[in-house]
Amino acid sequence: MPTPSGPARPGPAPACPPALAPPVAGPGYRAVFAVPEFRSVFAAHLLSSLGVVVCELALSVLVYRLTESPLLSALTFALGLLPYVVGGTLLSAVADRYPARRVLVLCDAVCAAAAAAMVLPGTPVAVLLVLRCLIAAVAPVFAGTRAGTLGEILGDGELFVLGRSLVRIVNQGAQLAGFAAGGLLLAAVPPGAVLGLTAATFTASALLLRLGTAARPARGRTPGALVGASLAGIRRLLADRRIRALLLLTWVPPAIVVVPEALLVPYGDLLGVGPMGQGLLLCGMPVGAVVAETLVGTFLGPRARTRLTFPLGVFAVLPSLGFAARPSWGWAMALLVLTGTGIAYNFGVDRWFVAAVPDELLGQAMTVMQAGRMTSMGLAMGLAGVAAECAPLSVVMSAAGVVGAVVVLAVVAEVRRSGARATGRARGGRGPLQQTES
Known part of the structure; x- marks a missing residue:
């Protein structure tokens, strides 16, 4: 597999002594954004990350309005973490067993459907929490598959490292922007409308990944x-x-x-x-x-x-x-x-x-x-x-x-x-x- 950003192979000795050789700065974020496929992955990640944060906030408000229970309201945030261990263990082979683009699009589609189901009137609180668990269980599979496909898009050298850095920046920035935007939206429209917007962000993410990334075969297939x-x-x-x-x-x-x-x-x-x-x-x-x-x-x-x-x-x-x-x-x-x-x-x-x-x-x-x-x-x-x-x-x-x-x-x-x-x-x-x- 080509690794354009990987470490250089040994070459001829430098003309000047090593102590005087100029340092190599390496690629920067601009080089990462120069890769068209990464731009699609980045934009999709930005949308889905904002969707998750806004979903957590809107669902917490919705559950509290339905139950007036601080415990159940807080549980919506906890359920964003706990199912990771299920998806990250029992479903972890998905990331390499099937073509990456198919997995990413399917994960976004499942999350979009779950968010849309939350909007349906009369949905019981227990079902709302199960749907939140579903989104959380899918999240590690999506993240692992995306990280794996970044290695194919960017190589396994410094471009990959910088691409992963940009993903982390989006994760942290989404916490700031998502809670702020979610708070403003909830002040103007009902939680159900905000959850509908969440479904739209997941759908847009799926489309970006489907149209903006190449179809690649699965990396490996463990039998069984x-x-x-x-x-x-x-x-x-x-x-x-x-x-x-x-x-x-x-x-x-x-x-x-x-x-x-x-x-x-x-x-x-x-x-x-x-x-x-x-x-x-x-x-x-x-x-x-x-x-x-x-x-x-x-x-x-x-x-x-x-x-x-x-x-x-x-x-x-x-x-x-x-x-x-x-x-x-x-x-x-x-x-x-x-x-x-x-x-x-x-x-x-x-x-x-x-x-x-x-x-x-x-x-x-x-x-x-x-x-x-x-x-x-x-x-x-x-x-x-x-x-x-x-x-x-x-x-x-x-x-x-x-x-x-x-x-x-x-x-x-x-x-x-x-x-x-x-x-x-x-x-x-x-x-x-x-x-x-x-």
Whole structure:
């Protein structure tokens, strides 16, 4: 498979000494957007991401109006995370077993139908929650398939890494824009109309993917039933020490950093800042993430981005320590923005992960990565809530920083041991691949 953005093969010795050779900046975001297929994938992802965020908000409001139950209303958000473990395990082989474009379009069509069904008058609350679960169960399959097809569209080098970065920027930006747009829409029209708009965004995403991406054959086909093939693929992935270590590196820091985020509403209440102040606190991490991703992807080259992986992965959990001092609203916002900047550690992780995973399991590996990340974050949020019932908020939020620093350092050590210093490895379909500099 051609890898236009992959590492260059050794060539003739440079005319000047290595110490004087100019640094290679590498491709930037402009090079990624120059690929027509990626523009279609990006636009589709933007639409579907906004649709998911608006759907969560509108459905939460609709359920609360029907039941007047805060628990059921909050459950609509929780159901956006919990089914990830089902779709990410039992259905993970879908990403490689069938042609990517067909899977992506079908996933969007299922989500559009589920959102449209929510609009039907008289739909019971239990059915609304089941439909929300359906969208959430489809999400990791969609994300894994999309990540796998990005490797075919952009190659497995720096363009792929930058493409994944743009996907993360959309994810974080959708939280900010989606909640703001959803709030404005709900102030003007009923929740059912907003859910209808959500169905339209999924439909538009499906059309963009169908018309804007090429039809490609499936990467691989594991024999047997879908569930059995999914579980067999997961066992194969987890049996590889390098892949296992990198999965932990993608799961652990996000699970730690959401602990203070999950407690921001009660913390804002403790500060007496009101709903607006609480809402702005929730924007802190996404703002930091978008700024960091954009700056690192724009101004740093591949080598510098890779070298930042471990420091940023550890740094992401450290600002939580500041909550031990019960900071004011302004300082709390600064801590949250700093926490969000740690997301840029994913540049290096993505590069190493795609180099470690066999071609025929790339889509499934990306599905497992996404499912594990979302599931670990959901569990961490739940544990944070339980801990906050037994201890002061400042203690729970700062303890996350202490525990996180220890655990992330242990994971980093395992990543190093698993082969971070290797210079390359051969893999079917890709050839020699550069690993990482530690």
